[in-house]
Amino acid sequence: MYKAVVVYQSTPMFGRNKLPNGNILGMFKQNKLVKELNKELQKRAAPWTVVLDETIADITQISQNAEAILCVPGLQK
Numbered sequence: 276m277y278k279a280v281v282v283y284q285s286t287p288m289f290g291r292n293k294l295p296n297g298n299i300l301g302m303f304k305q306n307k308l309v310k311e312l313n314k315e316l317q318k319r320a321a322p323w324t325v326v327l328d329e330t331i332a333d334i335t336q337i338s339q340n341a342e343a344i345l346c347v348p349g350l351q352k
Contacts, residue, residue: 277322277323280341281327281328281347283308286331309327
């Protein structure tokens, strides 16, 4: 089974709030996104599972545990 991680929070930056709230997609929409992606992958019998990023966009840590990284719009760079 392959693992894809949805990055929905930006890395904390100096002078900004250190506890990001994940509201780039809107409250709780990131959970719905993961649920719908997993439902569609299961329907197509794809060997993938999608999870939310728990590292606050630490690409080094994510890349050690996942085969794909999915960034929400605005976090691609």
